[in-house]
Amino acid sequence: MQLLTSLRNSSLALTLFAVVTAALIAVTQVTTEQRIANNEREQQARALYEIIPKQRVSNDLLSSGFEFVSYELTGSAEPATGYRALQGDDVIAVILPAVAPDGYNGRINLIVGINADGSVAGVRVLGHQETPGLGDKIELKKSDWILSFNGTRKADNPNAWGVIKDGGQFDQFTGATITPRAVVKAVGYVQDYFAYNRASLLELADTEHRDATRQEPN
Incomplete structure (x- = not known):
């Protein structure tokens, strides 16, 4: 019984770890994509206003x-x-x-x-x-x-x-x-x-x- 309980707890811990890791990866990816998009927009605006000043x-x-x-x-x-x-x-x-x-x-x-x-x-x-x-x-x-x-x-x-x-x-x-x-x-x-x-x-x-x-x- 102790072995089964230990295995069950280990399985739950691994599952929780996987869920948390996946969530962190997803949040990081979304944040990174938004940062990249913002940087691209800033670079694009900079190039446009170099040609036609504000x-x-x-x-x-x-x-x-x-x-x-x-x-x-x-x-x-x-x-x-x-x-x-x-x-x-x-x-x-x-x-x-x-x-x-x-x-x-x-x-x-x-x-x-x-x-x-x-x-x-x-x-x-x-x-x-x-x-x-x-x-x-x-x-x-x-x-x-x-x-x-x-x-x-x-x-x-x-x-x-x-x-x-x-x-x-x-x-x-x-x-x-x-x-x-x-x-x-x-x-x-x-x-x-x-x-x-x-x-x-x-x-x-x-x-x-x-x-x-x-x-x-x-």
Whole structure:
């Protein structure tokens, strides 16, 4: 009897331990996922506001997302999310994701801001696998090269939209031309997409208009 009682108590203890352990793992997982999601949201907001500074807009950029589909820009037939920047009731710029598929080591993920007049508000690289010390100069923390897009407009001189080696206006990197060439081409595609879809990109849906009028300036 004592043996049975001991086995029963051990079994109950193991069961309780397993339940408590499983609960702790579940709580940790949920907490970690929420922390990761919050960090990703903060990083995303930081990148958006680097392109369109808060003082320029009267809305929350992260809350002004809209879906669009463009295989040419994103390399996918799935919906992607763009963002509208507002001043009052007017859309002053949009920020669109884009992929340069032909980087030296693969895809380069970007976001590109386009002002209402078609000029580039800014470009930021969100992810890449380019060679450290060479292709990674597309990152703002490594070089200010990415700022050379600010205020440019492909439509002003389409033949100059390329790197200098190809007869264009943008510098290439010493020992690394493929990477900047890929980024320049991708930013050009975003401008083409904006020019073709300008009316719809700058038009607010009724719900967006109502939400925008309720936003307080940042």
